[in-house]
Amino acid sequence: MSAINNQNGFQEDSRRSLDKKPSEDITEKIIAAILFCCGLVSVLTTFGIVIIMFQVTFEFFQEVPLSDFFLDTKWTPLFAERHFGIWPLISGTFLTTITAMAVAIPLGLSSAIYLSEYAQPKVAAILRPAVELLAGIPTVVYGYFALLFVTPFLRNFLPLEIFNAMSAGLMMGVMITPTVGSISLDAIQAVPNSLREGAYALGITKLESIFKVLLPAALSGITASIILGISRAVGETMTVVIAAGQQPKLTVNLMESVETMTAYMAQISGGDSPRGSLNFKTLYAVGAVLFLLTLALNIVSYWVSHRFKEKYD
Structure with a gap:
């Protein structure tokens, strides 16, 4: 009996999927596309921030040596005598x-x-x-x-x-x-x-x-x-x-x-x-x-x- 019931249930699900209107499929695809775009915007925003930040950071290290940044013990970039120790x-x-x-x-x-x-x-x-x-x-x-x-x-x-x-x-x-x-x-x-x-x-x-x-x-x-x-x-x-x-x-x-x-x-x-x-x-x-x-x-x-x-x- 359980096998018969499962088979009947499967047939009902198949019948429902066949009865689904084309407009419903289009609506679901549109919603999925909108949600994908929202997720993509957040990812691209993160990548954009990282790229710009490290691009300017690379320009900074072209003027300030890494040794001064990581080995100096003073941080006075706004003073006349500049130090860039982080x-x-x-x-x-x-x-x-x-x-x-x-x-x-x-x-x-x-x-x-x-x-x-x-x-x-x-x-x-x-x-x-x-x-x-x-x-x-x-x-x-x-x-x-x-x-x-x-x-x-x-x-x-x-x-x-x-x-x-x-x-x-x-x-x-x-x-x-x-x-x-x-x-x-x-x-x-x-x-x-x-x-x-x-x-x-x-x-x-x-x-x-x-x-x-x-x-x-x-x-x-x-x-x-x-x-x-x-x-x-x-x-x-x-x-x-x-x-x-x-x-x-x-x-x-x-x-x-x-x-x-x-x-x-x-x-x-x-x-x-x-x-x-x-x-x-x-x-x-x-x-x-x-x-x-x-x-x-x-x-x-x-x-x-x-x-x-x-x-x-």
Whole structure:
């Protein structure tokens, strides 16, 4: 009987396909063509940006040797005595990024664990949108909050400069917390309940099951959220422009003013440097370094998510 039913169903599907109007086929082909063009536009736009960026970067390195760019420890392309060492900008970028992740990882992961394992469904339904609302606040607001509130408050206890890496990094961490928390929450909730029940059946506590069962099982998603947060911090602009300052220094002191790669790019984009000048070309050289850093982080995130991905039946 099942074979007869399957045969009848196949005949009905074949009859429906034959009954399909030619206008429907044309409509589907038009929709498919439109969607393909939309995808093609995004791909071509990306290729165009990359080609133009590296073309101008190549022109920059025809005037500035690679040794000066990667071995010099000073970055003063706008001064009379020019130096083109990229390391002060990389140092400022990683200094603020490390500070931000030191805030975002514990806060984001803790909020994800609470919302997934401890909060009541009604409470979680209220708190999760409230946490994710932080991601919708404009970054310029975070920057001014860091400059006008966080820095004056911290200066009561620490000898901070007006513009410093610590305040900018702390506010970036708060800003990135929803990114880390939301993706980590999805990863933890994707772990099957059978693992939780099996852990409880062995007699371990909920806290032990979280750290010994759930977090290892959701490791790929949590790691991907952290790397995505790092990429977000590396590419942040307005917060560091306002709160961290524009003094490129090769330092690890969070209390000093620093300049990140994105802050320098925002400075050059202001229009003070003539188009085609060497100062203007530094914008593309720094942008190329930033592009390669974020590309490397995305590749690592993709590799980690597939390397440690757990599959359950």
